[in-house]
Amino acid sequence: MEHHLRRPPLPLPEPSDRATSRQATPRLADVARLAGVSTATVSRVLSNPEVVTAETRQRVEEAIRATGYRLNHAARNLRHRRTGGVVALVPDLSNPFFSQILAGMSAVLAPASYNLLIADTRAMSAESILGYAEPSRADGLIVLDGAVPLERYEPRIPLVLACEWIPGLTAPRVKIDNRAAAALAVDHLVALGHRHIGHVAGPPENVLTQARLAGTEQALKAHGLPAPLVLPGDFSLDSGRRAGAAWLALPEAERPRAMTFSSDAMACGFIGEVQHRGLAVPRDVSVMGFDDIELVAHMTPALSTIRQPREAIGRRAAQLLLDLIAGTDTAEDVILPVELVLRGSTAAPA
DSSP: OBOOOSSOOOOOOOTTSHHHHHOOSOOHHHHHHHHTSOHHHHHHHHHOGGGBOHHHHHHHHHHHHHHTOOOOHHHHHHHTTOOSEEEEEESOTTOTTHHHHHHHHHHHHGGGTOEEEEEEGGGOOHHHHHHTTSTTTOSEEEEOOTTSSOTTOOOSSOEEEESSOOTTOOOOEEEEOHHHHHHHHHHHHHHHTOOOEEEEOOOTTOHHHHHHHHHHHHHHHHTTOOOOEEEOOOSSHHHHHHHHHHHHHSOGGGSOSEEEESSHHHHHHHHHHHHHTTOOTTTTOEEEOSBOOGGGGGSSSOOBEEEOOHHHHHHHHHHHHHHHHTTOOOOSEEEEOOEEEOOTTOOOOO
8 A cells, every 4th residue: 555655746837838838638647746646656546546545545636636637548458458348249239128228237337437339149140249259359248148159158258148148158147037027927917817828928949938938837837727828929029919910810718818928029019919900908808018118108008017127237237247357256146126017908807
């Protein structure tokens, strides 16, 4: 820790001084001279302030404000062999689900002087995706796509998984308990009196699809009810519309009077198709979404759903990554709580 001053503080030259006019940008040495400490002490205050006494740190911070000194992040990153960037791999940037997650990441990374770079994995080759995991491209990677080919990834940069996960890949994960969340939706519908409940699933190979379907089936079994009628989907609005058409094509007696969905977007598409054909939600069918994206509170009827803490997921994933970059041990799994949000799309069966 720094205990001794190198020499008493000296005032900076007046702005009219010839040397100052040639050097308009304050230097680290200017801060050190004004604070009366060494340049090494100023560097420690900027990069590792906890090793400097509070009194010295305050003097240096006051000198930084007085001189208007700004840290050259590019030069610092070059010296430490850092890019100053973190990459988030997202499976579908057009999906509004990811907006709050990315905002949460940015809120943590920006104050730490990291730029958040976002890549949509839908149109990327495996080679391109792996290219983002190189130290020359980024200082860290946050992966929100459980389908990217990283099962045998040899860690070259710190990596965190968020929302989805990759079986076989050992890395810190930030997610919800998808099985328990799906069961929460079923419990609500059963409490309303529903006994015939269906489910619209996501892509069959997706880890979220599998977990949410398993949670739905387990909850129905726990209530002594039959397995759900499962209709296919892919998390999109249009697949929800197709599920609505498939539901309408069933004989009326075979239609489940309550449906759970693996995403809000599919629930919205389903409601639109059912309403277009002259039926009403929730009079003819109760609809339960998953995610609580912004749109669903403004629909008619507003959608009952499972709320994921999306901004918190982004924040925790970004903080875990910063901890990894700093060499700090991190928890392998962070499980965040969900919330059952009840609106107008669910009701007791008629």
